Amino acid sequence: MPQVCTNNSHKNGAKKTDMNNDESYTYENLSETAEFLLTRVPFKPSIGIICGSGMGCLADALENKKEFPYEIIPHFPVSTVPGHMGKLVFGYLSGIPVVCMQGRFHYYEGYPLWKCAMPVRVMKLIGVSHLIASNAAGGLNDKFKIGDIMLVKDHINMLGFAGNNPLKGPNDERFGPRFPPMNKAYNRELIDQGKKVARELGMGGMVHEGTYTCLGGPNFETVAELRMLKMLGADAVGMSTVHEVITARHCDMTVLAFSLITNICITDYECHDKPNHEEVMDVGKMRQDTLKLFVKKLVEYIAQHNPQ
Numbered sequence: 389m390p391q392v393c394t395n396n397s398h399k400n401g402a403k404k405t406d407m408n409n410d411e412s413y414t415y416e417n418l419s420e421t422a423e424f425l426l427t428r429v430p431f432k433p434s435i436g437i438i439c440g441s442g443m444g445c446l447a448d449a450l451e452n453k454k455e456f457p458y459e460i461i462p463h464f465p466v467s468t469v470p471g472h473m474g475k476l477v478f479g480y481l482s483g484i485p486v487v488c489m490q491g492r493f494h495y496y497e498g499y500p501l502w503k504c505a506m507p508v509r510v511m512k513l514i515g516v517s518h519l520i521a522s523n524a525a526g527g528l529n530d531k532f533k534i535g536d537i538m539l540v541k542d543h544i545n546m547l548g549f550a551g552n553n554p555l556k557g558p559n560d561e562r563f564g565p566r567f568p569p570m571n572k573a574y575n576r577e578l579i580d581q582g583k584k585v586a587r588e589l590g591m592g593g594m595v596h597e598g599t600y601t602c603l604g605g606p607n608f609e610t611v612a613e614l615r616m617l618k619m620l621g622a623d624a625v626g627m628s629t630v631h632e633v634i635t636a637r638h639c640d641m642t643v644l645a646f647s648l649i650t651n652i653c654i655t656d657y658e659c660h661d662k663p664n665h666e667e668v669m670d671v672g673k674m675r676q677d678t679l680k681l682f683v684k685k686l687v688e689y690i691a692q693h694n695p696q
């Protein structure tokens with residue numbers, strides 16, 4: 389049975405922070421959050437996992453779990469999206485300690501990007517050096533099929549084009565530099581290892597490499613928007629991950645991200661299908677065994693080789 393933690397000082401959905409949307413978390417705020425967790429978990433994971441929509445199964449695979457509902461963690465936002473459980477889960481995968489976000493935060497939930505990405509900084513402060521971020525995404529690349537996996541080799545930060553960035557505002561050098569590079573955001577060794585693992589698991593044909601783009605959501609995209617994104621070089625489109633990766637790279641974490649292609653983007657006005665969140669979650673469930681195995685193998689690789 390997983391151990392579910394409680395926090396009496398933050399009972400009954402009581403307001404945990406006075407911050408409004410203009411005030412970012414301070415280093416001290418996030419250190420309090422990290423301290424809260426570290427004093428309740430008997431191990432320090434160096435690998436963090438973020439579960440995409442319908443992919444909470446990745447956290448179910450952990451052993452000796454210790455679970456923290458987001459409501460009880462100081463300064464944490466709460467998850468509002470179906471398919472995102474809203475729990476931080478510590479445990480072991482193949483005997484390796486990991487921490488898993490079973491539910492992430494999206495811009496369309498009403499949170500500013502720095503708040504959506506705050507758990508990444510908390511992970512950093514508890515000792516996480518490697519982040520595996522997963523997401524559900526619509527496939528734009530003609531070669532992709534529903535249920536395929538795309539290892540993210542790069543992203544197009546559409547929200548960033550409009551000046552919206554999780555690093556916007558005063559920079560605290562204790563997290564990272566004012567102007568972080570983003571040309572090597574996704575670790576090449578881990579992308580190659582992802583492909584190797586896929587081949588070993590007999591799923592080589594369903595794993596690709598490509599560019600992810602994030603829009604604000606919550607609506608799915610128009611045909612014209614999708615045609616434009618395809619022309620720009622995007623292979624998959626979603627509503628998350630980019631703000632987490634930027635925050636992770638800012639504080640020098642090594643990142644692997646992958647998209648589960650849950651639907652094929654509709655770029656034809658004559659097609660009358662409609663994308664929907666139920667389908668997105670169903671594909672996550674359909675692929676849960678494959679995803680668990682895939683992530684487990686990557687965690688084993690990271691623990692053995694410590695790619696930088």
Ligand SMILES: O=P(O)(O)O[C@@H]1C[C@H](O)[C@@H](CO)O1
Nearest residue numbers: 440441523524627628665668
């Ligand atoms: O959290 P992710 O990016 O996996 O969730 C995707 C984007 C939207 O939140 C939702 C749409 O169905 O799934």
